Amino acid sequence: NAGVTQTPKFQVLKTGQSMTLQCAQDMNHNSMYWYRQDPGMGLRLIYYSASEGTTDKGEVPNGYNVSRLNKREFSLRLESAAPSQTSVYFCASSDQHTLTYNEQFFGPGTRLTVL
Amino acid sequence: GDSVTQMEGPVTLSEEAFLTINCTYTATGYPSLFWYVQYPGEGLQLLLKATKADDKGSNKGFEATYRKETTSFHLEKGSVQVSDSAVYFCALRDNYGQNFVFGPGTRLSVLP
Numbered sequence: 001n002a003g004v005t006q007t008p009k010f011q012v013l014k015t016g017q018s019m020t021l022q023c024a025q026d027m028n029h030n031s032m033y034w035y036r037q038d039p040g041m042g043l044r045l046i047y048y049s050a051s052e053g054t055t056d057k058g059e060v061p062n063g064y065n066v067s068r069l070n071k072r073e074f075s076l077r078l079e080s081a082a083p084s085q086t087s088v089y090f091c092a093s094s095d096q097h098t099l100t101y102n103e104q105f106f107g108p109g110t111r112l113t114v115l
Numbered sequence: 116g117d118s119v120t121q122m123e124g125p126v127t128l129s130e131e132a133f134l135t136i137n138c139t140y141t142a143t144g145y146p147s148l149f150w151y152v153q154y155p156g157e158g159l160q161l162l163l164k165a166t167k168a169d170d171k172g173s174n175k176g177f178e179a180t181y182r183k184e185t186t187s188f189h190l191e192k193g194s195v196q197v198s199d200s201a202v203y204f205c206a207l208r209d210n211y212g213q214n215f216v217f218g219p220g221t222r223l224s225v226l227p
Contacts, residue, residue, distance in 0.1 A: 042219040106158040
């Protein structure tokens with residue numbers, strides 16, 4: 001099991017460029033999440049998907065869109081990147097229905113710099 | 116809404132010192148509680164968890180007890196090592212929904 005994988009690991013964009021961050025999990029989890037991590041801010045939820053076919057906004061959704069492509073994959077798109085979106089982005093997944101094993105599993109992160 | 120408060124860092128200790136990182140929460144119902152650890156340049160890893168009151172989670176010498184009466188889940192380790200240097204996050208999951216709520220993280224540095 002690879003767990004949660006993210007691509008790319010690093011990315012540098014210019015202001016106004018677009019890109020998509022990819023995330024995939026092989027644990028058959030229903031729920032997937034996108035967070036950003038900024039120094040001193042902890043983790044902030046951008047979007048989440050409770051199940052295939054559904055997505056919902058989190059705490060900081062502005063400037064982002066998401067797609068739950070299938071049960072395994074959940075992508076995050078920046079349509080027009082801004083310097084304020086420089087951050088480390090983490091994807092996570094969890095199984096909603098198994099109360100015993102209900103923690104989130106995290107990917108290794110994507111470090112994005114917007115110039 | 117639900118929230119998690121944990122002690123601000125950084126915390127600097129000498130090797131073999133005793134560690135406590137305080138965590139308190141506010142939530143409706145009976146949340147599950149977690150401690151995650153993040154080593155430099157990596158994602159978050161689950162360190163331990165507790166799913167009901169009075170449960171004790173433990174892993175790698177770390178322990179935390181779910182105290183409903185004080186709404187706390189303090190992380191402890193009797194003797195820290197240099198390899199424990201990392202950022203530690205307290206978190207909860209609302210068992211009524213999808214919400215995971217993370218604390219701001221506490222950076223621990225252990226000096227040899």
